Amino acid sequence: MDFFSDNTVGASPRVMAAIAAANDGSLLSYGKDDWTRRVEERFAALFEHEVAVFMVLTGTAANSLALASIVRPWGAILAHQEAHVCEDECGAPEFFSDGAKLIELPGVGAKVTPEAVTATLSRMHAGSVHQVQPQAMTITQATECGTIYTPAEIAALKQAAASRDLRLHMDGARFANALVTLGCTPAEMTWKAGVDVLSFGGTKNGALAAEAVIFFDPTQAEEMQWRRKRAGQTLSKGRLLGAQFEGLLADDHWLDLARHANTQAKRLADAVAKGSQARLAWPCQANEVFLVLPQTLQQRLKAAGIGYHEWSVRSLPPEAPLKDGEIVGRFVMSFATKPGDVEKLIVTIAD
Helix, strand or coil, X not given: CECCCCCCCCCCHHHHHHHHHHHCCCCCCCCCCHHHHHHHHHHHHHHCCXXXXXXXXXXXXXXXXXXXXXXXXXXXXXXXXXXXXXXXXXXXXXXHCCCCEEEEECCHHHCCCXXXXXXXXXXXXXXXXXXXXXXXXXEECCCCCCCCCXXXXXXXXXXXXXXXXXXXXXXXXXXXXXXXXXXXXXXXCCHHHCCCEEEEECHHHCCCCCEEEEECCHHXXXXXXXXXXXXXXXXXXXXXXXXXXXXXXXXXXXXXXXXXXXXXXXXXHHHHHCCCCCEECCCCCCCEEEEEECHHHHHHHHHCCCECEEECCCCCCCCCCCCCCCEEEEEECCCCCCXXXXXXXXXXXXX
């Protein structure tokens, strides 16, 4: 039973069908096709706003190119210390921005706070040639600990950075999972709360390999077409990316997939909360469950063939440290997670 990640499963059948449909015939290349045009129109309608949309293959490309487009090489990007851009992208944000510096902030549950932003900015002197200049902030939705930012929290972060006019980027690899939990609109979770540019995730939510960089002010996207091409992310057969998003976005399929994943995660979290050897490290707010596991339970899960990742403990609340032998395990549900497998996991933990 695989609970390692939501990118270990394949693509949604609807997405595969859309790719097959786009594969038929001959169309203009490099995004000048009807599939790409329709998806751009869909995103504008979805976010209730004029947008500039750039489709790429990977989340690393989406995050790195988005950030590179809004900072200069001598700029700084504020991020949580466990953000994907800091921990899992092999220096790609710094590489594609030609050297902009990532400034790491602490925070429980992998969430940045306005207080941390204010304190960090106070140490970075405006106009000092001896320091990088803060120009952007990035947040992850849902975070690396499975927690989510409310629109009000996003707006508060934007306000904390207002004195230095930082642009706000959102890594939305699990955007859909956060959205269905909050029950708000995509606009309310992004530009209405102050987000300038979004990495809209598809791969973790039913796409084969598709992410979209969405600028809510098209004038901020002037460099993006050049940066995307230079990074090798401008596909000649761009319609095959557009087709994936058309398959996802049609009839709110992307939200249905996220709801299924979230529902399975909540089943596990609720079962643990009712009583077991495990306990929740952070609240389950999307499609990931982080459990504090004693040694005996770790051994039982291994014997049962249940796969999960051991996770970092840097974002645990200081008042809830681990005991000897305990670890934090990450269990991720996807659109393809079988309810029967979740039930077996629950039984294994409860035994």
